[in-house]
Amino acid sequence: MPELPEVETTKRGVSPTLTRARVDAVTVRCAALRWPVPPELAATLEGATVLSVTRRAKYLLIGFAHGTLIVHLGMSGSLRFVPPGTPPEKHDHVDLVLSPVGAMPTVLRYRDPRRFGAWLWHAGAPEHHPLLTRLGPEPLSDAFSGEHLYKVTRNKSVAIKQALMDNALVVGVGNIYANEALFHAGIRPTRPAKRLTRDDCARLAETIKAVLARAIEAGGSSLRDFVGAGGEPGYFQQTYYAYGRAGEACRHCGATIEAIRQGQRSSYYCPHCQPC
Numbered sequence: 517m518p519e520l521p522e523v524e525t526t527k528r529g530v531s532p533t534l535t536r537a538r539v540d541a542v543t544v545r546c547a548a549l550r551w552p553v554p555p556e557l558a559a560t561l562e563g564a565t566v567l568s569v570t571r572r573a574k575y576l577l578i579g580f581a582h583g584t585l586i587v588h589l590g591m592s593g594s595l596r597f598v599p600p601g602t603p604p605e606k607h608d609h610v611d612l613v614l615s616p617v618g619a620m621p622t623v624l625r626y627r628d629p630r631r632f633g634a635w636l637w638h639a640g641a642p643e644h645h646p647l648l649t650r651l652g653p654e655p656l657s658d659a660f661s662g663e664h665l666y667k668v669t670r671n672k673s674v675a676i677k678q679a680l681m682d683n684a685l686v687v688g689v690g691n692i693y694a695n696e697a698l699f700h701a702g703i704r705p706t707r708p709a710k711r712l713t714r715d716d717c718a719r720l721a722e723t724i725k726a727v728l729a730r731a732i733e734a735g736g737s738s739l740r741d742f743v744g745a746g747g748e749p750g751y752f753q754q755t756y757y758a759y760g761r762a763g764e765a766c767r768h769c770g771a772t773i774e775a776i777r778q779g780q781r782s783s784y785y786c787p788h789c790q791p792c
Contacts, residue, residue: 518574518589518590518591518593518594519574519688519689519690519691519692519693520573520574520655520687520688520689520690520693520728521693521728521731521732521734522589523571523574523575523576523589523688524571524732525732525735526576526589526594526595527569527570527571527576529595530569530576530595530597530624531569533597533614533616533619533622533624534566534569534578534614534616534624535566535567535568535569536565536566536567536616536617537565537566537614537615537616537617538563538564538565538566538614538615539561539562539563539564539565539566539612539613539614540562540563540613540614540615540621541558541562541611541612541613542557542558542561542562542610542611542612542613543558543610543611543613544557544558544609544610544635545604545608545609545610545611546609546610546631548631549590549609549628549631549632549633549634549635550588550590550631550632550633550634551634551636553609553610553635553636554635554636554637556637557635557637560582560583560637561580561585561612564580564581564582565580565581566578566579566580566614567579567580567581572642572643572648572651572654572687573648573651573654573683573687573688574588574589574687574688574690575587575588575647575648576588576589576595577642579642582639583637583638583639583640584637584638584641584642584645585635585636585637586634586635586636586637586638586642586645586647586648587626587633587634587635587636588633588634589628589633590628590630590631590632590633590634591630591632591633592628592629592630592632592633593626593627593628593632593633594626594627594628595624595625595626595627596624596625596627597622597623597624597625598622598623598625599622599623600613600621600622600623602623602625604625605627607627607628607629607631608625608626608627609626609627609628609631610625610626610635611623611624611625611626612624650683650684651683651684651687652668652682652683652684652685652686652687653686653687654686654687654688655686655687655688655689655724655725655728656725656728656729660686660721660724660725661718661721662714662717662718662719662720662721662722663714663717663718664686664721665685665686665712665717665720665721666712666713666714666717666718668685669685669709669710669712669717670710671710672708672709672710673708673709673710674708674709675705675706675707675708675709675778676698676703676705676706676707676708676709676712676720677694677695677698677705677706677778677783678778678779679709680694680697680698680724681694681779681781686724688728689724689728691759691781691782691783692756692759693724693727693728693731695758695759695783695784695785696727696756696757696758696759697720697723697724697727698720698723698758698785698790699757699758699784699785699786699789699790700723700726700727700757701716701719701720701722701723702719702789702790702791703716703719703720703790703792704785704790704791704792705776705778705783705784705785705790706776706778706783707792730755734755757786758773758784758785758786759784760784761773761784762774762775762782762784766786766788766789768786768789769786769788769789771786771787771788771789772787773785773786774786774787
């Protein structure tokens with residue numbers, strides 16, 4: 517599933533071309549995504565100009581003067597630019613035909629084999645959309661800190677790995693990057709969140725920021741379907757210390773990486789580097 521670094525990579529890839537481009541046409545080949553694509557989307561967007569491209573959690577927010585197009589990549593979605601007239605493939609569900617400023621027309625194409633993504637329209641401020649109203653702070657912002665993490669985990673008996681994946685606590689720290697951050701912080705994923713000390717939380721908040729920043733720089737992780745807007749894969753998976761490395765030697769100490777199941781997800785840790 518694309519996580520925050522993959523969505524940020526996508527945002528950075530599409531933003532230069534998409535911002536200030538005019539939408540000439542919208543083609544919806546399959547409206548049956550996680551939530552149905554609004555039937556009036558073409559009429560709403562055709563002729564409108566994109567004013568901004570931002571990200572909130574794992575949502576891409578494409579801003580217009582009269583509202584916001586909210587795009588979620590789901591489990592297998594991707595956006596890429598293709599030349600006009602490029603024949604669609606089986607899983608190419610939505611096209612925005614664009615006239616960018618000072619450039620040739622292009623098509624922003626949405627591909628989603630599992631159809632678990634979303635294309636939604638919101639006429640008001642995006643932060644008031646039901647999907648966005650209860651989201652926690654962005655992990656790379658000043659609002660997310662060790663002190664914030666300490667305060668919001670005081671009454672949480674759930675394991676810290678699962679707590680980090682609660683979007684009300686902090687957004688965008690999915691399974692891959694929670695595993696990696698906990699490894700670098702020296703905290704076992706099973707430790708109850710409320711048992712973390714202030715020092716633990718300060719260290720963990722910093723490792724979350726560092727891991728996500730490195731992943732964004734590497735273009736995210738390409739495990740299955742993710743590619744950037746230009747079709748290029750991410751490379752962060754080549755530097756994993758914990759995620760997906762069960763049975764392999766720890767890159768720090770040589771101990772064997774172990775795997776367990778937590779909340780229907782796999783967690784990976786080093787018993788020596790993450791003693792408790």
